[in-house]
Amino acid sequence: MIDLYYWPTPNGWKISIMLEECGLPYRTLPVNIGKGEQFAPAFLAISPNNRMPAIVDHEPLDGGAPIPVFESGAILLYLAEKSGHFMPRDVRGRYQVMQWLMWQMGGLGPMAGQNGHFLLYAPEKVPYAIERYGKEVNRLYGVLNTQLGVTGAFVAGDEYSIADMAIFPWIRTHTAQQVALADFPQVERWYNTLMERPAVRRGIELLKELRAASMSEEARKALFGQTAQSVRAGDHKLV
16 A cells, blocks of 8 residues: 555646556545645655655565655656556666656756746746746747657657656646647647546546635745745644
């Protein structure tokens, strides 16, 4: 059994989609990031970066003690290895998938996250930040569109992989990012194909009722007001 520490966000969706796709048994443990539950000392022991998602595998392949894994990209790699699915076995295919997984982790996710922050959550409009991150997100969509024009069906080639699962949740936020998918026809085709997968649908619907329609001041402080001092292990009190 795998414990999934989760909240319905793009990074959370990556793992719920993967678990649904590979059919591994899991139980969901909600981590309400708007109430600061990600800073609880018990969760810190699992996820040292105070971020969800995280997992604990109670039946690891080596037969030893439970293994905690944090960071969504690392979790996807772990689950691909454990299940034997969605990661090519040949070296060229494997590194094609890994490159696009890292592209999402280091590029699309952080840039789209900052773009969304300044568009939706910043207490005041910062035109430079909105333009800066908006242009970078647009560029990244263009990179993905070009790649899909070359590979065809999926991001890393003919086979569906964890690269697709990592990228898809961030493209799902295209409306909030103020990106028109029609401007990127290869991305739109790929996105619509993944939306038809039953496991993808189940993954993005997991605990969807918990997504807040708006952000409270309490949630804003929990998500955007933390420093190294405020998240020291054992010192943080939930807001």
